[in-house]
Amino acid sequence: IMAFCSVCFYINLNLFLFVSLEVSVDCGRSSVSVRWTDSQSLTDPWFLRLGSCLPSSISVRPGGAEAIFYARFDDCSFRRLVTEDEIVFENELSTEPSTKNPSGFFSPIVCVYERPADWRPPMYDPMLFLTNGKGDLVFHMNFMKEDFSGVATSTTFPLGSLISIAAAVEQQAHQPLVLLLEECVASTTPELEQSNKIYPIIANKGCLIESKKSNSRFLPRRNPSEIRMYLQAFKFALGEDVYIHCKLVAWDPKGLDNGRKACHYDKNNGRWELLDNVLESGLCACCDTQCRTRNKRELNRAHPVVLGPLTVTD
Incomplete structure (x- = not known):
């Protein structure tokens, strides 16, 4: 641009x-x-x-x-x-x-x-992103090209390749918020039911558990209202349609705690690290046990979004 x-x-x-x-x-x-x-x-x-x-x-x-x-x-x-x-x-x-x-x-x-006269933020193009809104907040999420320059043209990925995923929240007149992925699981159906077989990706209130056993990871933020990650294509339901179910949270950036965070595992240092401030990675210490949300007023509840279908090929 x-x-x-x-x-x-x-x-x-x-x-x-x-x-x-x-x-x-x-x-x-x-x-x-x-x-x-x-x-x-x-x-x-x-x-x-x-x-x-x-x-x-x-x-x-x-x-x-x-x-x-x-x-x-x-x-x-x-x-x-x-x-x-x-x-x-x-x-x-x-x-x-x-x-x-x-x-x-x-x-x-x-x-x-x-700024070019016709410039517009690609993350907020309503023609490109799966959108889910509530009140004055509008959420976007989709599979992206490898360099995050646009939406992916194919959702078929070889086993072991990196799947680029991006999400964003439009805040309208709301106070500045940080976007978090509270939970993500993979399933073979677009609706989650108790009988569904699932594959956990993000759990324990924002821990990218898949990063501990693969090359999945969060990427540095471009701004607080966006979050990007590389998800390494996994063996779950090879060759079948797979849907990724996520819960998105828009949160007070000064209110991160054990229950509101974005953490991934750094294999080089052998520890969990906080995406937004590595010096406060102590908030991620519960990722291997159980993370609990503090008893405080929530600005916004989790918003469910479903991505897919995608197919992982061997």
Whole structure:
């Protein structure tokens, strides 16, 4: 959608007394490259993060250190802001305080584009998404292309491949909310009945249990009202029509707890991690036992959505 960046940034920062840091930003069509340099090597580049992403490359030499990030706007927790005239992507380059740099480091990363006259958010195209609404909230969910650029043209997936799934909520005049998947199960029928054979995918109030035994995972959010995941095609009902039944919840972003969360299992660290803030992953500790909702007023109850049919082939 975007051809040229109307505002790109080159930032010279003189922080922390005599520490000289430079950050340059090159905004592309749908991605950005960020170059960070420290001529005095007083900041450890291994601790740098662009949003939720690690550096793509790092070099350390006697004359200083350099880190480079290459990131798409749908990764690394970029935020998208759309105004009448512009589309803005925002993020932060930062590092936690360390022995080398007790004050840490923070720099805003911003790319600004002219908004095409006919632009509209693809996540909210009513012709593309299965929609379910209640009150002033409208929910969308569908199978997507691998890069989430549009709705999938086929719902037949080879065993072991990654199925892209996206959901969103239109908030209308409501207070800002975060979208969560409370539960998802697979079934061979479009209606769930007690006699149905089911395959659990998300359970225990937002735990992507399928991520513990496969490569399924949540993807970094583009904004709180959307949630995306890769679901690895499973053996359940091979060759048959399969329907995915989910319960969607729009929730207060400041009110996440054991019963309102989005967690997946990180095999590299061997632990459950919270999608929205890895530092608060303690909320996911109950994923292997039983998660309970606190006794508090719910903003919105779970909204059921059914996706399908899809077919997994061997």
